[in-house]
Amino acid sequence: MPAPDAMSCDQLARLVGTPKAPILLDVRRDAVRAQDPRFLPGARALAEADLAPGQLSALAATLSAPVVVICAEGHRLSQGTAAWLRHEGLQAEYLIGGHAAWAAAGLPLVDPAPITARDEQGRSVWVTRARPKIDRIACPWLIRRFIDPQAVFLFVAPAEVQAVAERFGAMAYDIEGVFWSHRGETCTFDTLLAEFGLSTPALDRLARIVRGADTGRPDLAPECAGLLAASLGLSRMHSDDLAQLEAGMGLYDAFYRWARDATEEQHTWPNGAKK
Incomplete structure (x- = not known):
């Protein structure tokens, strides 16, 4: 025992x-x-x-x-x-x-080597474009839930992302021309999973939904359209990017739990047996 x-x-x-x-x-x-x-x-x-x-x-x-x-x-x-x-x-x-x-047991393990920017407290530091929608919220969720719970995220004007990354020792993500970004038909969320060695059935299922919603391919999974709608709604509810990030954490928590535990569950109405 x-x-x-x-x-x-x-x-x-x-x-x-x-x-x-x-x-x-x-x-x-x-x-x-x-x-x-x-x-x-x-x-x-x-x-x-x-x-x-x-x-x-x-x-x-x-x-x-x-x-x-x-x-x-x-x-x-x-x-x-x-x-x-x-x-x-x-x-x-x-x-x-x-x-x-x-x-x-074959449970997921994370390789920390790809993290190249930490502050004096040991927190990884990331910077991206302001006014996030999908990938720029999905990536912080993945990082905080599976890689570095104390990670710092900075949202700045698109033209300043690279300069801020250099000045503040941060890793730029989800912009063109950087390591942490889209690769071919995949998005930055996919890149994070690959580089950190994270692959589980639930995360792979969620990655497909994020990819479809973020790259205009809602046909990749039935849930893509729902994630897109919820993400655009959150972006209009919150003028502060960090407030939107906090709200988005709950959204992705829900999608992850569905992807892990509830994909076979259906909901119908009326709920009684046929007479």
Whole structure:
């Protein structure tokens, strides 16, 4: 029977990518992490020096959500770190079997190497055109839910995106001529999935919907037209791009949960059996 302060890979997999996902702390030893630098989606790396009691106490003061701690195989590092965080008043669990069990189960892992711009707090920084519609909201949703929950997004005039990226050390996305953009018939959302090694049935299904809505191909999936309509409606409801982003997070949360859990469900009226 699992310990009361432990979480299984299956349990965690149901939370990853949703607003209820816990804070994930990767505490693998530096040498172990060097052998496999991939992280669980959204995980934050702690160096060995960060695991001293004083450092953990300081970290605990900055955390407010439940925490799951991941080490190589779910032994002393993760269990000890989780116990210390619980001592500091946090709800903290360790991942049973650790990183090895997650990888063995074929669950998604993220390669952090493509992130080339971080601020002094370790947050990835991204910049794109103002007045976002589809891809420029879908991409931040994907990044915050699966890659970097603390990511910073800047929205500026189209002509200034490249200059702002250079001046503020940000990664430009969804404009022509940059790495993080459309490739052939795919959109920037597809590029993110490919570069970070993220592929699940639900994300692949959502990517098709985003691609169709963003590139004028509603025939790619029946839901494309609905995403386009909702996105254009949000852009007219919000004059502030960050407010629109926050509203869009909920929209994509809903599409993701449908893509993961509800594609076979139908709704009809009247709801009773035929007499």
